[in-house]
Amino acid sequence: MAELQGLGAALSEAEKAGVEIIAVSPDPNERSQELARGLKLNFRFVADRDLAVTRRYGLIHARGGEHGEDVPRPATIVLDRGGAVRWLSLADNFQVRPDPADVLRAVRSL
Amino acid sequence: MRAGWLTALSLAVAAAAVAAYALLLRVPAVRNQPEGYVAALAIAATLAGLAVALGRRWYAWTALGLTLALFAGGATFNFVLARIPDTPTALAVGRPAPDFTLPDAGGRPVTLAEYRGKKPVILVFYRGYW
Numbered sequence: 001m002a003e004l005q006g007l008g009a010a011l012s013e014a015e016k017a018g019v020e021i022i023a024v025s026p027d028p029n030e031r032s033q034e035l036a037r038g039l040k041l042n043f044r045f046v047a048d049r050d051l052a053v054t055r056r057y058g059l060i061h062a063r064g065g066e067h068g069e070d071v072p073r074p075a076t077i078v079l080d081r082g083g084a085v086r087w088l089s090l091a092d093n094f095q096v097r098p099d100p101a102d103v104l105r106a107v108r109s110l
Numbered sequence: 111m112r113a114g115w116l117t118a119l120s121l122a123v124a125a126a127a128v129a130a131y132a133l134l135l136r137v138p139a140v141r142n143q144p145e146g147y148v149a150a151l152a153i154a155a156t157l158a159g160l161a162v163a164l165g166r167r168w169y170a171w172t173a174l175g176l177t178l179a180l181f182a183g184g185a186t187f188n189f190v191l192a193r194i195p196d197t198p199t200a201l202a203v204g205r206p207a208p209d210f211t212l213p214d215a216g217g218r219p220v221t222l223a224e225y226r227g228k229k230p231v232i233l234v235f236y237r238g239y240w
Contacts, residue, residue, distance in 0.1 A: 007232070007234070018229055018230070019230050019231070019232055020231045020232070021231075021232045021234065022231060022232070022234070023236060024234065024235050024236070025238045026237075043234075044215075044220050045214060045215045046212035046214050046215075046220050047212060047213055047215075053210040056200060056210070057199060057200050057208060057235070058198055058200045059235050061194045061195070062197075071237050072235045072237055073197070073235070074194075074236055075199075075201075076233070076235075077201060077207060077235075078231075078232055078233075079232075079233065080230055081225075081226070081227060081228065081229065081230055082226060082227070083207060083222070083223065083225070083226040083231075084204055084205060084206050084207075085203050085205055085206070085207055086230075087203070090196075090199065091194055092194050093144065093188070093192045094192050095141060095188070096141065096142045097138065097141065099138040099139075103232060107230055
């Protein structure tokens, strides 16, 4: 959540750069919509309800949820126009998120 | 007298650490250095320990117990509970990200490959409503 707010604050610049921000979570769509409205974000929120895509990416924190369920490992990935990974931040502590300034720097250097 | 001041200082440091953690969670520089509040709580416990050494007063002992409990709790949370194991991912810099199609908030499918050749993409995997 915090990382989305941070990116949201930096968004006008990112938008100018013509970037698409896709936020993936197991949250149901209704909740993502609420979140998007609340934060006034222009992200594409997509729902990975069964974590199939998250699992394919290798971004599962096994039994990391409140009730021992699998949850996503927070990650921020910058892809260039060709779809290749250019920058990557994987959380090793669930309190830690990349600084939005670092993400934007990665986008600008594409 | 000195024990009293040290006890007060110890409690002030502990309270500041707890307040900073609670209030500044959205500031990346604070959120991303969670070791900081554990270190502050260690300092608070050390100050309380000094207060006990200087004058074995009940308040110094109380502060020592409290700050040690906060330190143990904070350290356990940060170094054990909040850890995410570093498991292998399907991602490597320079390599394409796996394609996917997932429904967006309006139920429309979003396919990653559709942006290829058009726009850079920031993909954010997050846990949900927190």
